[in-house]
Amino acid sequence: MNRAADAQIMVKEAIAGVSSDILNINQRIARAQEKIKEKNNRVAAMDELIEINALDVLDETDPIQEELNKIQKEERIKQELEQLKKKKGVS
Structure with a gap:
């Protein structure tokens, strides 16, 4: 019984670790997407300024x-x- 409990604990800890890794990856992806969005907005703003000869x-x-x-x-x-x-x- 003790071995079965130990195995269950190991499996649950592994799943929790994977869940934590997935959460970290999702957070990194979200940050990267936000940075890309910000840079695209900056490019669009620069294009507008160039278009109206503001630069x-x-x-x-x-x-x-x-x-x-x-x-x-x-x-x-x-x-x-x-x-x-x-x-x-x-x-």
């Missing part, structure tokens, strides 16, 4: 981008000036 300020800190923006702006001004001159008949 243009970041481009201005890049000296190369600043120079390109300046050149593009100057080129647009030159083109507009040429168009106005053509309308007025001035060379």
Whole structure:
């Protein structure tokens, strides 16, 4: 009888250990899913900011981008000036 009781205790402890391991795994999965959800939300927020050009300020800190923006702006001004001159008949 003693051996049967010992065996039952061992089986129940093993089951309890497995249950505990499963609970830990489920908790880890839930935490990982939450982290993934948080990162996806951050990506979506960044995409929205990029879409509405709210992040243009970041481009201005890049000296190369600043120079390109300046050149593009100057080129647009030159083109507009040429168009106005053509309308007025001035060379």
